[in-house]
Amino acid sequence: MDSLYSSSSISALKLHSFDHSNSKSVNSNSRNGFVRFSSQSAMGPSGNSQPKIVTGDAGYVLEDVPHLSDYIPDLPTYPNPLQDNPAYSVVKQYFVNVDDTVAQKIVVHKTSPRGTHFRRAGPRQSVYFESDRVRACIVTCGGLCPGLNTVIREIVCGLYHMYGVNKVLGIDGGYKGFYSRNTIPLTPKVVNDIHKRGGTILGTSRGGHDTTKIVDSIQDRGINQVFIIGGDGTQKGASVIYEEIKRRGLKVSVAGIPKTIDNDIPVIDKSFGFDTAVEEAQRAINAAHVEAESIENGIGLVKLMGRNSGFIAMYATLASRDVDCCLIPESPFYLEGAGGLLEYIEKRLKEHGHMVIVLAEGAGQELLSESLHQQDASGNKLLQDVGLWISQRIKDHFSRQKKKMPINLKYIDPTYMIRAVPSNASDNVYCTLLAQSAVHGAMAGYTGFTVGPVNGRHSYIPFYRINEKQNNVVITDRMWARLLSSTNQPSFLSAKDVMEANEEEEPPTQLLGDNCSDDKLVTRC
Incomplete structure (x- = not known):
């Protein structure tokens, strides 16, 4: 357990969601790995899942990610195949403690609350899928970005080499490939050197998101792990797919890998390809x-x-x-x-x-005399x-x-x-960690999540945190000041602009505000 936590603080946590750690460890005979369950109890009053929030002492908040056991009771668990993998036998404490979390904000005052945390990514001692029953698929959507092929490669190799999964499909041509094109069988041999190429071997497209058709295809093909690589629009689509899978009560993990060359994904330190x-x-x-x-x-x-x-x-x-x-x-x-x-x-x-x-x-x-009021297939102006x-x-x-x-x-x-270029050495390593984190999360039964580093530690992040806003350059931040010092350019800001920028509040980094109580289900204040 990280030094961040004491036994008293862990025991004091107030859990406002289902505790999936009590699932039974038995053999499963469900065909294609599907378990069906009544969907009514799985949904909130508005038809959307409610955030899983854990609160504790000193302003501790865990924004947890969904788990299959939230809506499928008595799921069996199995020993993680990694414990018999010779490559990892030398790794001390390779499995992540179930209580490990990552703090979103690490620069605080001495009186600051502990703030928002996310569940730490990595392999768990128990998994919720038998390797020979896993049928995974990978899809890439939206614009190109360096590192797409590396992520594809490492998902395939991670499933094969770490977990013994040998059924991985590539969805051809983005979301619409689920229902309009054939799949591409993916093996370590097929993806061996694709990280040396730009683009994506699976093809990509914008739009084409028909939730019902996509989930029908997932169900008909017997797919039970879905890895979705794309930007904010794609991750919103992934969230909707997760909701429909949950509504149907299917044992299918949905994992997102956020992609944007612009680095405008919030919460995570940076996006791959940047x-x-x-x-x-x-x-x-x-x-x-x-x-x-x-x-x-x-x-x-x-x-x-x-x-x-x-x-x-x-x-x-x-x-x-x-x-x-x-x-x-x-x-x-x-x-x-x-x-x-x-x-x-x-x-x-x-x-x-x-x-x-x-x-x-x-x-x-805003200076151009003619502004375009048209959008592309992804909804971008x-x-x-x-x-x-x-x-x-x-x-x-x-x-x-x-x-x-x-x-x-x-x-x-x-x-x-x-x-359109291949990813450099730094991004190749980063993409490997992202892909493996997603694989570990899916095998551990997490779903409706995306992955990424938060303060240098890879974490599982709820879709809604990725989709709620864009990451932007803060012009009152030191990094922009460093740029102005480097170029010696004027700020081009009027006195009014500077005043308004200084008056803007820092973007919230935690759920608890001044008027929030930590003994209730937390909502944004």
Whole structure:
């Protein structure tokens, strides 16, 4: 047990959900591993599952994830096959203690409550599936991201080598592949070297989510473990699939692996593929710097991915140290007048003779005269090409001057290049941990969860925490201040903007607020 807990604090926990640790250990003869149970008691009054909340002394809150035993009684358990695996025999205390949790907030004041925790990821001593009865499937949805193939590979290899599972299917072409295409048998041999390739061997698509058809397909194929890899929209779809599976009373674990190259998934430390994207973005920034530096009044403009969150642009700028201005969706800017972008560009060119600008694709959308009111198949608003628009505005500005300053602007858009590459070494290791955590969770009977590191420790996180908001750059945070110090750019904020930013409350990191009591079922305050 982690030193974070004492026996008294554990015993003092008030559990507001079913305790799955009391399931019986017997042999199961259920066909295809399915156990059916009346769905009425499994659902909340609104038809959606209620959060599983554990509260305890000193403001302790555990936001637990669902478990199959929450709605299927008397589930049998089996010894974890890992205990006989020679590769893990040397690992001391390899199995995770059932009471281990991970704190969401680790920087606290001495009087702060213990705050929100999540269940620690990892293998358990008992599992809820017999290896020869597992029939798993993997699906990838949404846009491409470095590391997709690595996650697929490690789910397959983890199931095969750690748990002895030999029936794994790949769903071809995203959610719609459940009911419109054939499956792809996956074995360690099939996925052996796919981590060296970009993209996804399973194919992907946006939209196509028909919950009834998807769950019908899962049930008809005898699938009892579903691994869903995708962004926030995909995870919302995974949550709906879990709810329908639960309504039908099926013994099927649904595990999500969050994916977004923009790093806008909340709660977790970062999303896979982000490190690779930042590294690959350096190539475009370096090219822009060479072009700008090699000619009089050269301007290199690089547009990077970042629809609503500017993390790639910010971190690529900090890593490069050759950028003079970084524009992101979270930090508004204006073009004309004193303190505007055009004035800063002119000043920078006069002082240094060249300039590099990095621009997130979602930055400055409010400035474009024509806004698109269309959405893609995933429900994302289609964006105007702000890079082309700003390029033209810069050219127009300098051409209208009485004393014309000739400029040479090069616009580089590596958007799809940085997401189509294989993952780098760091992301490969990260993807391995994500995949194995998901496999351990599914075998342990957890369902309706997603995985990811919280303060460096991999955790099981309820779907609703991933789906409730997006992660954004906080422009009053030290990291943005470091960027401004690196580029020497103005903040482009008015005094009113600064005042409003400083008055914004820090995003909540725990369920308990000042007016909440820890002796009740906790709701957000």
